[in-house]
Amino acid sequence: MTPLSVRAYLIKKGDVSIRMLSEHFQIDMVMSQLLIQFWVKKGRCVQKVLCGDCQVTCPSQVYYRWI
Amino acid sequence: MRLQKVKIVLVGMPNVGKTTFFNQITGAHFKVGNWSGVTVKENSMCFSRGEVTYEVVDLPGILSVYDDLDQVDYAVCRDTMAGADVFLNIVDGRHVQRDLVLSLQLLCYQIPQVTIVTHDEHMATDHQRLASAFSTPLGLASSLTLDQVLSLCNQAKAINPESLIEWPVGLQVAFEAMPDSGVLDKLKILVKQENEQVQESYDVLIAEGFYHTAALLIDRHGCRQVCQDPFKYLDDYVLHPIWGVPIFLVVMYVMFSCTIGLGGALGEFISGIMQLGIASFPGNGFMSALISAVGSGVATGVGFVPILVVMYVILGFLEQSGYLARVVILVDGLMRPIGLSGHAFIPMILGFGCNVPAVLATRTISGDWQRLLTGIMLPFMSCSARLSIFAIFAAAFFPGYGALVIMLLYLFGVFVAIASAYVLNAFFGDGSQSCLSISLPKYQYPNWPQLKKSVCLKVKGFMKRTMGYIVFFSTLVAILGMVDFSLQVVEPQFSVMTTTGKALSHGFAFMGLGPENWQAVAALLSGLVAKEIVITTLNTLYQGAEALSPAGFDVLCYELFNRLLHFPLQVFLLDSMGSDVQQIYQSYFSVQSALAYMVFILLYFPCVSTLLVFKQEFGTAWSLFVFGWSTLLAVGCAMIVYGGFLWILGVGVVILWCVLRLRRRYDSIVC
Structure with missing residues (x-):
């Protein structure tokens, strides 16, 4: 796994969590x-919180999306 | 004969255990914690062995050696690393592959390197294989002494990075086209250049080279491991979107119950014994009054020690176990609307101990505005010095509910910090948003000897810092309470202290303080120097006015055992006893004015040490702003609390409005 393989996976999958x-x-x-x-940090990927029902963010609901 | 000097620099990713290892080999006692960003400046110690002087330097964690990152401490690290003779590359045995990426980057300095593996008990690979993968001498942190480390350093040799790192083709071509210089210099130049030849930018190709080589080395030497955390299931509860916050509140409540119940009982006993000793001094004149005043101040100060010990032990336990790092994720949602991430909560947690290291810890925050905003929030975090004041007031005015009141005060401090940051961000914010990306530390059993050492050091530091102030101010207060402006000994009601205190007290009528309680105003002003002396000044002034005779030894023992026996029940809000000192407080304050006084102390101007560190980090203008802003909020909140029910209802509406606004802002960011 390298930055380029992660990029390929992000582009292919859409929303991806750390898990x-x-x-x-x-x-x-x-x-x-x-x-x-x-x-x-390069601004190529953004953090998204898919759960909008509460003020609290839990890690399982944090996803990353390639932009 | 010329002495040789060797500079050994500890380098590694954040939270791998650099400072713990530094303390282990040097015998130092620098602050450690189970989260990233505890060390914010370099620490060093020197040792001589024969003709050689070794300087061992501990640095904050870094993620990369060639990339320009906007964190203040990274610049310091890179300057120190450039002057190193040997690197001690600290590697976390649970995350070998991640740390191998940094290790490969360090090779580019072409400085001899030794690998030290921390958390080696969790390591799934054997020592020899790891040493081959890292291509350096390797030692396991748990069994190393300073001399063994120095011996490993003597075996270390610089390695040519070109022989180990497999660069992508595009990068190889760029290297060959560049003038002959070190690999690191080439990387630093290329990382800022656009790549016109191929599709990928150079910084991506550089990172690709390091990660690719690390993966190859790990596979070639059979070091691949997927680390299992046996306590991982706990995250399902403590980070649960619904139960996470209530669990955090229960943990805090239990902490304050133990602090007040157990620590408070022991503190009162010790303080009472000291008061008994002071009362046995014969005499009735100026010197006797002076001894009594200073002794009373010292006894009150010593009485805080058990309270602090209990709080430091529980906080240390939560820190080392990895729970406090999880709280960062819990509060991330609250921080997002003000343009901050949960990272900002790490300095805020440190602020519960002392605001000074908390202000320094803001260096780990990315972005100038985010860093400043976090710094402005810190004086509202209730430090341990304020806890000693709350402990006495809560016991006197909220018997049985003391822990709950203190917990609410702490939460109120956090709320005011976030609300004020929201307001400041709306006016001065640059609209930037930082996102949380934190490596959660693994859950672990606390290291009790380390915890004991850390608590002893903190208590020793408290005593050293505070006792000088206490003795000085108790003496000053006693003298000013006996002389007039022409320095003649007079009746207490005509003394400098009484006259000045009464004059100033008119300005504090907004929270129920008047000329009859001028002592409270004098104590508030002494808190500008250090918050610890507020309560000692108050005790000295009240006890001087009331001429209280201390309780006998048998009464003290009875009260101690009674409180210890009832301590487990106090957690469930059952009633507790009141002492003579508490009765004095009750005669000077009403419940409302006591609560307003506590809120004022929670929020009003930070102590001189905090202001000086703030000035060093953010400049004079912002430190003056913090002084004025915190005092303004303290006056406003104390007025509201003293104003009574209608005011509280009004505050409730405002809080509700703020929460709704935060929510709307939060939703707009998410969408």
């Missing part, structure tokens, strides 16, 4: 977070 990325690439969630952070 999905870890399971797909068989890496731990901390590594997935680092790779996602790389694209977020």
Whole structure:
């Protein structure tokens, strides 16, 4: 798993959570977070909270989308 | 004979255990925590071995060595790293592959490197394989001493990164076209350039090269591991969208119950014993009054120690277990509408201990405005010094509900911080939005010896910092309470303290303080120096006025055992006893004015140390702004609390309106 393989997966899947990325690439969630952070900092990927019913954000409801 | 100096620099990702390892080998006691961003400036210590002087330097965590990131501490790290003789690359045994990416980047410095693996008990790969993957001498942190580390450093050699890293083709071509210089310099130039030859920009190709090589090395040496966390299921509860917040409130309530119930009982006992000793001094003159005043101040100060010990132990337990880092995610939703992420809550948690390190911890926040906004929120976090004041007032005016009242005050501080940040962001904000991307630490059993050491250090620091102030101010208050402006000894009602206090007290009528309670006003002003001395000044002034005789030893023992026996029941809001000191407080304050006084102390101007650090980090203008802003809010909130039910109803409506506005803003961001 490298930044380019993560990008390909994000483009293919649409909304991707950290957990999905870890399971797909068989890496731990901390590594997935680092790779996602790389694209977020470059402004190529945005964080989305799909649950809009509460003020509280839980990690399982945070997704990342390629823009 | 010329002495040789070797600079050993600890480098690694955030929250891998650099400072813990630094403390282990050097015997230092720097702050550690189970989240990223605890260390914000470099720490160093020197050691001599024969003719060689070794300087060991601990740095904040970094994510990359070549990329320009806008965090203040990263610039400091890179300058220090450039002057290193050896790198101690600290690697988390649970995240070997992630840390190997940084390790490969460090090779570009062409400085000898030693790999130290922390959390090695969770490591799934053997020592030899890891050493081959990292291509450096490797040691396991749990078993290393300083001399063993120095011996590993002597074995380390610089490695040519070109021999190990497999660059993408486009990057290889760019390297060859560049003048002959170090790999790191080439990377720093390329990362800022646009790539016109191929589709990908150079910074993506550089990252691709490091990640690709790390994956290859991990597979080649059989080090791949998917780390399992046996407590992962706890996240389903503590981060639950509905139950997460109530669980957090229960945890806080239990913490304050233990602090007030257990710590308060022991504190009163110790303080009572000291008062007994002071009362046994014979005499009736100026010196006797002075000894009594200073002794009373010191006894009150020592009485805080058990309260602080209990609070530090519970906070340390929550910190080390990994729970406090989860709270960052819980509050992220509240921070989003003000343009901040849950990261801003980390300095706020530190602010519960002391506001000074909390202001320094804002260096980990990205973005100048976000950093400043977080800094402005910090003085509203109730530090441990304020806890000592709340503990006495809550016990006197809210028997049985003390813990609940204190917890609500803490939450009110957080609410005021967020609400004021919302207002400031609306006027001065640049509209930027930061998103939360945090590596959640694994749940772990607390390390009790480390916790004990950390609590001892904090208590020692409190005593060292506070006792000087307490003795000085108790002496000053006692002297000013006995002399007039011409420095002649007079009756207490004509003294400098009484005359000035009464004159100033008219300005504090908005929260129910008048000339009859001028002591409370004098104590508030002493809090400008340090909040710890508010309650000692108050006790000295009240006890001087009331000439209270201390309780006997048998009464103290009876009260201690009674409170300890009833302590588990106090958690469930059952009644507790009241002491003579509490009765004095009840005679000077009404319940409303006591609550207004507590709210004022929660919010009013920060202590001098906090203001000085704020000035150092954000400049004079913003530190003056914080002074004025916090005092303005303190006056407003104290007026509202003292105003009674209608005011509270009004505040409720305002809070509701704010929540609705926050919600609308939040929804608009999400959509």
